[in-house]
Amino acid sequence: MLPHLFRVHQVHRETVDTFTLQLDPVDERGAVSFVPGQFNMLYLPGAGEVPISVSGDPAQAKHLTHTIRSVGAVTKVMDKLKRGDLLAVRGPFGTHWPVEEAEGNDIVIIAGGLGLAPLRPAFYQVLSDREKYNKVVLLYGARTPQDLLYRHELERWRGLLDVQVEVTVDSPVGGWHGDVGVITTLIPRGHFDPARTVALVCGPEIMMRYTVMELEKREVSQNKIFVSIERNMKCATGFCGHCQLGPIFICKDGPIFRFDLVKDWLGKRDI
Ligand SMILES: Cc1cc2nc3c(=O)[nH]c(=O)nc-3n(C[C@H](O)[C@H](O)[C@H](O)COP(=O)(O)OP(=O)(O)OC[C@H]3O[C@@H](n4cnc5c(N)ncnc54)[C@H](O)[C@@H]3O)c2cc1C
Structure with missing residues (x-):
C-alpha cells in the first residue's frame, strides 16, 4: 500500500498522445522488478493516482518503464512530466501473462x-x-x-x-x-x-x-x-470494489485472465 518515490529518468514520446516514462527509484525501497502483465499505481500529488501496466523489459532491473496515453485528469498532468521530476509508485500488483507456462508451445x-x-x-x-x-x-x-x-x-x-x-x-x-x-x-x-x-x-x-x-x-x-481487462481502480488491493466485475476483482484476481473464466462478464455494462 505504501507509495515510494521515483524520479523521471527519461520521457520518450511514442505518439501524439502517448509517452513512455523511465523511472528510477529515489531509494532502495522502490521496486523495479515485476512479472509481465503486472501494473503499478502511479501517483502525482495534486493530480491523482492511476493504474498503469509496466511496459519495460523484466530482465532489465534498472529502470521502471510505463507507457501512458493521455486521456483525462491525471494522465494529462503526467504528460507534462520532465526528466528529474518526482512521482510516487505503489506496486507491482496483479496477475501475469502465462509466459513460462507457455514454454514448449x-x-x-x-x-x-x-x-x-x-x-x-x-x-x-x-x-x-x-x-x-x-x-x-x-x-x-x-x-x-x-x-x-x-x-x-x-x-x-x-x-x-x-x-x-x-x-x-x-x-x-x-x-x-x-x-x-x-x-x-x-x-x-x-x-x-x-x-x-x-x-x-x-x-x-x-x-x-x-x-x-x-x-x-x-x-x-x-x-x-x-x-x-481494465476497469476503473482505486485501491488496487481488493478493498474498495471499484474494479469489481461480477464475482472478481480486476486488481487482485487480474488484470490477466483466462478467457473462458471471464467471458460471461465481459461486455456487460454496470456490473
Ligand atoms: C490494470 C490496468 C492497467 C492499465 N494500463 C495502462 C497503461 O499501460 N497505459 C495507459 O495509458 N493506461 C492504462 N490503463 C488505463 C488508465 O489507468 C486510465 O487511462 C487512467 O486511469 C485514466 O485516468 P485519467 O484521470 O487520466 O482519466 P479520467 O479523467 O479518469 O478518465 C478519462 C476517460 O477514460 C475513462 N477511463 C478511466 N479509467 C479507465 C480505465 N481503467 N479503463 C477504461 N477507461 C477508463 C474514463 O471513464 C473517461 O472516459 C490501465 C488500467 C488498468 C485498470
Whole structure:
C-alpha cells in the first residue's frame, strides 16, 4: 500500500498522445522488478493516482518503464512530466501473462493499440528465452500508422528470422504501404499450430472479443487464450470494489485472465 518515490529518468514520446516514462527509484525501497502483465499505481500529488501496466523489459532491473496515453485528469498532468521530476509508485500488483507456462508451445501475442504496452514485457521475455518456444507470432494493429507504438522496435523485431511479426492499421493515412484492416484479418495468416498454441491478447474489449472469435475459428481453445481487462481502480488491493466485475476483482484476481473464466462478464455494462 505504501507509495515510494521515483524520479523521471527519461520521457520518450511514442505518439501524439502517448509517452513512455523511465523511472528510477529515489531509494532502495522502490521496486523495479515485476512479472509481465503486472501494473503499478502511479501517483502525482495534486493530480491523482492511476493504474498503469509496466511496459519495460523484466530482465532489465534498472529502470521502471510505463507507457501512458493521455486521456483525462491525471494522465494529462503526467504528460507534462520532465526528466528529474518526482512521482510516487505503489506496486507491482496483479496477475501475469502465462509466459513460462507457455514454454514448449507456440505463443501468439495479439495487441490492439495501447495493448502492446502491457504485452511488450511478455514479448521481451519470450525473445530472451526464444529456444523454449516453438513458433512465436506477434500480431499488432493500430488505428493509423501514426498510432503505432515502439515503431523502431517493431521494425527490429520484424527483421528476426525466427519470429513472425505482422502489423496492420485501420486507415492508411500518411503514406502507409503495409497491411490495412482490423487486427482479426491477420489471424488466418499466423504461422502457428492451434493445437499447441497459447494466445495472449490485449486491447479494447471489443477487439479482444472479435480476436477470440477468430482464434476459435482456427480452433485455439478458450482455455489457452488469455486477456487483460481494465476497469476503473482505486485501491488496487481488493478493498474498495471499484474494479469489481461480477464475482472478481480486476486488481487482485487480474488484470490477466483466462478467457473462458471471464467471458460471461465481459461486455456487460454496470456490473
Ligand atoms: C490494470 C490496468 C492497467 C492499465 N494500463 C495502462 C497503461 O499501460 N497505459 C495507459 O495509458 N493506461 C492504462 N490503463 C488505463 C488508465 O489507468 C486510465 O487511462 C487512467 O486511469 C485514466 O485516468 P485519467 O484521470 O487520466 O482519466 P479520467 O479523467 O479518469 O478518465 C478519462 C476517460 O477514460 C475513462 N477511463 C478511466 N479509467 C479507465 C480505465 N481503467 N479503463 C477504461 N477507461 C477508463 C474514463 O471513464 C473517461 O472516459 C490501465 C488500467 C488498468 C485498470
